Structure formats: C-alpha cells, structure tokens
Amino acid sequence: MRKSVFLLVLLLNLSIGFSQANLLNTKSSYELETVSKIEEGAEFKPLDYAKVSDEDIVFSYTTWEVMDLNERVNFPFLYPIDIYSVTPDRKPLIHYLIDGVRSFEFPAYFNDTFTEEISDEEFENIQVYKVLKPGVDADGITEGKEHFDIAGSWRAHLESLGYEFPEEEWVTYDPSSTEFLELEDNLKVDEYQRKWNAVAASLMPDTDFNSAEFEYSDVRKYIIKGVWYFDRIATELKFRPIAIGPVALSAEDKFAQTNDDTGSADDSGDDGGFGAFFDDEPEEEVAEEEVAEEDSETDSFASMSDEPAVDSDKEYTPMFWVFYPEAREVLSQAYAFNQKNMSKPFSFDRLINSRRFSATIYKEANVYQDRDIRDYISKNALMQLLESDRIKEKIRNKEQDMWSY
Structure with missing residues (x-):
C-alpha cells in the first residue's frame, strides 16, 4: 500500500514538472518545441482554503503591503518582461492578471472594496x-x-x-x-x-x-491586501490574501523614460496616470549587496522586508484591483521561474499564499478611516519604517500572547 502511494506521488510530481527531459533525450532540434512546457491538458486546482467560522477567529488584522519589484527576491513576479525571448510557459504575474480579466476569468475593480467594477472598455483604456x-x-x-x-x-x-x-x-x-x-x-x-x-x-x-x-516592464510594485487571523481550531496565526493590484509607472514618468536618451526613467516627477510610486533605480541595476536572503525567510513574517518603501509624496494606487480568491484558479496554473530547480516551478498562487516574497506594511485597518502610515507620520521615511515594524511586531506579539498563561 505504501509503495503504491509513493509511486502515485512520484508520478504526480513528474507530471507537473517542466519537460526538461525532452531537452536531454531528443536527437532532433525540431523536437525542442515542448522544452520547459507543462504537459498539455494538465489541470491543477488551487489548494482549497479551510472553512473558518467567526467563532474560531480569536483575533484578526487587515493589512496592506507593498511588494517592491526592485528587490531581487521579488524578481519572479516581475520577469520575464520580454516574453518573446524565453519559452512560452514563462510569463510575469501581470500577464496572467491582465489575461484573466480579458478572458472573463475574474473581474477587475477600481478599489479594494470591490464596489466599482471596471468595464471592458475602461480596462483597455487603463493599458494606454x-x-x-x-x-x-x-x-x-x-x-x-x-x-x-x-x-x-x-x-x-x-x-x-x-x-x-x-x-x-x-x-x-x-x-x-x-x-x-x-x-x-x-x-x-x-x-x-x-x-x-x-x-x-x-x-x-x-x-x-x-x-x-503599457508594457510589462512598467509594473514596479504590487499592493497586497490581506487578513492575519488566529485560528482557534488550528491554533496558529494564518494569512489570507484578499486583494492584489499592480502599481505601474505614472504617465508622466512613462514619457520621461521614453524620452530619456539613456533609456532610464526619471522618477522625480509628480505622480499621475496610474499613481505609482517607486525608487529611483530601475530594477536592472539593483546592487548585489542589496540582495535579499530569500532562503532564510522561513517564518511568515520574516518575508516582510526591512527596506524603506514609504514615500509621503506619492500614493499606492494600483492600475486595478483583483479579488484574490477569484484569481486563484488562474494563478494556480501560472508558474514562476524557480532558480534553484527549473524542473519544479512554483505557481504564483503558491508563492503568494506561502508568502515567498518581500513586502512592507504601509497601512492597517484602523479607527481613523483606515488611514495609512504616511497620513500621521509625514516626511520621515525612517519613522514610517519603524511604524511599519511596530504593526508587524504587534501582530506577532499577539500570537505569542495566545500561549502565555
């Protein structure tokens, strides 16, 4: 019985892997078309969330985080920005979000409360x-x-x-x-x-x-709205993503980048268009010493970056919002590049749910109409970062307090 189960698991793992064996076994270059592609007809469902009742939630916090794509640990969400230079299976997260909306897999919204849906015409205009x-x-x-x-x-x-x-x-x-x-x-x-x-x-x-x-390289950040809650039955702190939205270059910065002879963006202009905010350096020029140690981030909260990512002069305004549970079906079949094992890629749904990314809290639900950190700590990036860490520690300590007697 155990042997049968082992063989079943092994075959399942082999079936969902990329076809690297084709590259090793083929004797003709004409047979290389399926290299690094998932087997055709394969359908994979996202892992169902456990049912949670209000009585089982001891406490919960709603947070908004910004994922900076300049950070190397977040590169799987950004690249490839030129999808024609790699195999067809490799595409960035923004491709699947846009394609999912266009193919009516899930709707797009103007806000993270999902009260103002974007029409088809408006969605196409957003990309211009x-x-x-x-x-x-x-x-x-x-x-x-x-x-x-x-x-x-x-x-x-x-x-x-x-x-x-x-x-x-x-x-x-x-x-x-x-x-x-x-x-x-x-x-x-x-x-x-x-x-x-x-x-x-x-x-x-x-x-x-x-x-x-609009180009895929214009996406500089992602905003993730999620809920941290302590499950009384599972006796653990859990994170559930609720909404995700891509933050792109503002229109002014887009034209400044296009007109720059050096090809680099001038990020000093005012916010506009998509309302993006981002660092002065393009993602291609991230210094080696700033590389995040992704392997050491085993704890859920450890993936929250300590890099300053709060700018009081610009808003975190995504191009559009997506209700994450609706997008899981698509994202569970969309795979990011795995640098450590090309034969075993991770789905974007797995990366997000397991928090394999670096992000900084910039807002939490609060009595002050959900104001964000920049509304009460302005023009001081260090204090804004410390406040972000305070919110993170508050949630972490709340979990630890559950085990105090």
Whole structure:
C-alpha cells in the first residue's frame, strides 16, 4: 500500500514538472518545441482554503503591503518582461492578471472594496498611457490643456463638445477649480481626476494627447491586501490574501523614460496616470549587496522586508484591483521561474499564499478611516519604517500572547 502511494506521488510530481527531459533525450532540434512546457491538458486546482467560522477567529488584522519589484527576491513576479525571448510557459504575474480579466476569468475593480467594477472598455483604456499635451502659448496651435484655459474650465470645454454631465459628486470638482485644488482626500482626488480624464479622452481627438502603450516592464510594485487571523481550531496565526493590484509607472514618468536618451526613467516627477510610486533605480541595476536572503525567510513574517518603501509624496494606487480568491484558479496554473530547480516551478498562487516574497506594511485597518502610515507620520521615511515594524511586531506579539498563561 505504501509503495503504491509513493509511486502515485512520484508520478504526480513528474507530471507537473517542466519537460526538461525532452531537452536531454531528443536527437532532433525540431523536437525542442515542448522544452520547459507543462504537459498539455494538465489541470491543477488551487489548494482549497479551510472553512473558518467567526467563532474560531480569536483575533484578526487587515493589512496592506507593498511588494517592491526592485528587490531581487521579488524578481519572479516581475520577469520575464520580454516574453518573446524565453519559452512560452514563462510569463510575469501581470500577464496572467491582465489575461484573466480579458478572458472573463475574474473581474477587475477600481478599489479594494470591490464596489466599482471596471468595464471592458475602461480596462483597455487603463493599458494606454494618455496625457494631455500642455500646449505652447502663442504658437498658433490650440491643443491639450489650452482648450480648458480658453474655455475657462474643464466642464465648459467638454460641454461644448456635447457631453452631458450626470448629477454626481465628482462633477462639482472641476480640475481647474479651487475646490478641487483644496481637496485633501487623496483617494477622491485620484478618483475624480480619473473620471475627468476618461471623459476628456472619449471626446477630445488623439492629437490633444501624448500616448504610449503599457508594457510589462512598467509594473514596479504590487499592493497586497490581506487578513492575519488566529485560528482557534488550528491554533496558529494564518494569512489570507484578499486583494492584489499592480502599481505601474505614472504617465508622466512613462514619457520621461521614453524620452530619456539613456533609456532610464526619471522618477522625480509628480505622480499621475496610474499613481505609482517607486525608487529611483530601475530594477536592472539593483546592487548585489542589496540582495535579499530569500532562503532564510522561513517564518511568515520574516518575508516582510526591512527596506524603506514609504514615500509621503506619492500614493499606492494600483492600475486595478483583483479579488484574490477569484484569481486563484488562474494563478494556480501560472508558474514562476524557480532558480534553484527549473524542473519544479512554483505557481504564483503558491508563492503568494506561502508568502515567498518581500513586502512592507504601509497601512492597517484602523479607527481613523483606515488611514495609512504616511497620513500621521509625514516626511520621515525612517519613522514610517519603524511604524511599519511596530504593526508587524504587534501582530506577532499577539500570537505569542495566545500561549502565555
């Protein structure tokens, strides 16, 4: 009986591995098309989460973390950015998220509360960088923002193009008005500006915009919303990912990178477009001494990086949000590159659920409308990092307290 079980497990492991044996056994180069590919027709289901009742949850905390793709331990989520230079089975996480939304495997949302779903047309527009041209005075050509300056406001010009504004709150905050400039809620600023930009893009000609296509290399970070909870039945602290969203280059930074003769991004500009924030160095130039020791991160919390990743001047605004449990079916069949054993890749679902990544907490659910660390500790990256560690230690100590008598 034990021998049969052993053989079954062995065959299962062989079946889900990449076909490296083809490379070793073939005698013709024409037979190399299946190298490093998962066997066709293979279907793998994500491991079901255990059912949890409210009575079994002793305590729980909701946190938001930022995964910086500049960190080497997070490279499996970023690469390959050029999917045509490697075998067809190797694609970055963003590919599967976008493809899953496009193929209606799961929906995309504008927020992490999943109340505002993104339509198909809006989702395609998200993947195009569009920035209104600033225009040049006295050049005899009226383009971009000059139309609003001449009309006196965004609303006046858009109404002249035939747009009928709905009776909604965002309409009262014209981007050129004092009320909009004095709006302190950053989430509302991003939401309202996005809606004004969408109306402008749908009515104004392409000649009024600078445009560029979204590329996989534009993704610089991922935001992961999750719940830490102590299961009374399992008597252990567990993590359950709830939402994930890719943070990409802002439109301004995208064009700065495109126009840079050296090919490197100028990250000093203001946030816009997708609302991304990221470090000054591109991912290709990460110093060797900054490499994370991924093997030593066996504890769940050990994967939370101690690298500063909080910028008070920019928002953590993903291109879109995905309800993670809905995406598990797709991500369990999407494989990341395993540097230590190419024949045994890890699915993205396994990497995320087992927390094989480096991330920093930047917000936790709290009585202050879930404000993030930068709202009460501004312009001090060190103190922001220490506060992030305090939240991490609070959850860790809460688990330890469960074993105190």
